[in-house]
Amino acid sequence: MWYNKDMKKIAVFVLLVSLCIQVSLPFSAVFAEERTDFSGVSERCEEIKGILKNVQREDSKIRVYLGSYYEKILTKYVTRLNLRLVENNLSQTGLIEGQAELATARAKFVEDFVKYQQGLEELLAMNCKDEPEKFYQELEKVREERAEVRKGVVEIENLITKHQKMVGELRIKLGGKNATKANEAEGEK
Amino acid sequence: MTKGGKNLIILGVVAILVACTTTGVALAIYHNSGDIYLDRSRPGFLPDEEEIEEREEQKEENSEFSEKGEVSAEVLEEYLEKLEDEVDGVRRVSEPFSDEALSNERLGI
Known part of the structure; x- marks a missing residue:
């Protein structure tokens, strides 16, 4: 009897252990694949820093390029249109709100870019060979900070598209009014 | 050395110290405020010759929208056409600040 009880216990124990090993092996393989090769970072430290410096320079150029267009679109188009509409008693709440949203989005883009560049500068100052x-x-x-900058760019593009759509709708509305006035004038004749 | 000479030396040293301190404070503010990252006049970040030429050409081509005048369907049509030119300029940069530039593949990690 003791032989059977002990054998049963041993068998259950061996089964549990083998199950644990079988379950954990695939997981360890997955983690092994996902683990980044830091020796590569250490070996190619200078090369990586060179690439990052190029990215920093290119991003700076893109920021100025896009920034100047955003500034022009906001100040010389959107704002001026709203002023002109107010002057003609045609101000549209949606367009005025759009102007405010665009101004906010533009300011956030600059803020996010500065934060991203500060992070990149700190990264370039680090010792990637030893750490x-x-x-x-x-x-x-x-990378996360850069993704925030990208989100800002997409947001601004969406706001500009929304503005264009609203102006297009206003144009159609005004075009319709003009046609009605022209018809009325012909009717009177 | 005369008293006047000593005073002159002290004045010189103090002036240099004050200049160094104020320059240091200004540079610290310039760095911490983030303006350094928006400044393209620093070495290595100056605009290329092509960029300068492109900007000067753009200034000649574009006539902007005025805030004064009537508003009609035709005026808005013209506005949308001019605005579209500016938007085309924005779209010329494909996928700005995309993930690809800092990806493991690009960095060779």
Whole structure:
């Protein structure tokens, strides 16, 4: 009897252990694949920093390029149109709100860009040869900050498209009114 | 050395110290406020010759929208056409600040 009870216990124990091993092996393989090769970061430290410096320079050019267009669209088009509409008693709440949203989005874009560039500057100042893991963690943070800048750009483009749509609708409305006035004038004749 | 000479030296040293301090404070503010990242006059970030030429050409081409005048369907049509030219300029940059530039593949990690 003791032989059977002990054997049963041993069998259950072996089964549990083998189950645990079988379940954990695939997971460890997955984690092994996902783990970043920090030795690569350490070996190619200078090359990586060179690429990051190029990205920093290019991003700066793009920021100025886009910034100047956003500034022009906001001040020389959107704002002026709203002023002209007010002067002609045709002010549209949607267009005025759009102007405010565009101004806010533009300011946020600049703020996010500065934050991103500060992060990139700190990253470039780090020692990726001796501390590759820390460097990579900082790189992940900079990636998130860059994604925020990208979100800002998309937001501004959406606001400009919305503005164009609203102006298009106003144009149709005014075109319709003009046609009605012309018909009335012909009717009177 | 005369008293006047000593005073002159002290004045010189103090003036240099004050200048260094104020310059240091100004640079710290310039850096911390983030203006340095928006400034393209620093070495390595100056605009290319092509950029300068492009900007000067644009100034000649564009006639902007005035805030004074009547509003009609035709005026709005003209406004939308001019605005579309500016928007085309924005769209010339494809996928600005995309994820690709800092990806592992691009950095070779």
